[in-house]
Amino acid sequence: MSDLHGYYIEDIEVGMKASYAKTVTETDVVLFAGISGDNNPVHVNQEFAEQTPFKSRIAHGMLSVGFISMVLGTKLPGPGAIYISQNVKFKAPVHIGDTVHAEVTVKEVIKEKKRVILETVCRVKDTVVIDGEAMVMVASKATTN
Structure with a gap:
């Protein structure tokens, strides 16, 4: 893997893992609302x-999904996926x-x-907040030489 290209399909094995952690801030929620247009008051109105039932503002679910995208696009499989x-x-x-x-x-x-199929999960402490599965397309060494 390099800065400009992630893993090739030939290098990926079942069980490989990668992760990312981010503390969600007020700025993250406000910017995501502005970018996405999702101004649901549960996100922006205390x-x-x-x-x-949540008793306070909550972050957009898709903001956390974006953290999964970060892992897929920068770590595993990485750039080019x-x-x-x-x-x-x-x-x-x-x-x-x-x-x-x-x-x-x-x-x-x-x-x-x-193609690579990956289990995707987001947790806050020990609580699973998002569970899912992704499919990505990954380049082959055979087609890049």
């Missing part, structure tokens, strides 16, 4: 959020100030199709 699909189940809220740990684990390598 008085509204206090009336919800192309997202094909992602399914997610949102299991628990992420609050401002929570540290989200995103981890991906290789479940399957389909060398002939240059």
Whole structure:
């Protein structure tokens, strides 16, 4: 793996893992709301959020999914990997100030199709907040020489 190219399909094995951790800040939530246009008051209005089951503002679920994207695009498989699909189940809220740990684990390598299937999970401490699976396309050494 290099700065400009991640793992090639020939180098990826079942069980490989990579992770990233980020503490979600007020700035993250406000910027994500602005970029995405998702101004749901549960994310941006404390008085509204206090009336919800969460009792305070929560981060956008897709913000945490973005941390999974970070791992896939920069660590495993890394630069050059192309997202094909992602399914997610949102299991628990992420609050401002929570540290989200995103981890991906290789479940399957389909060398002939240059595809990798990865388990994707985000945790806050011991609580799973997102569970899912991604498929990415990865280059082959045979086609880059």
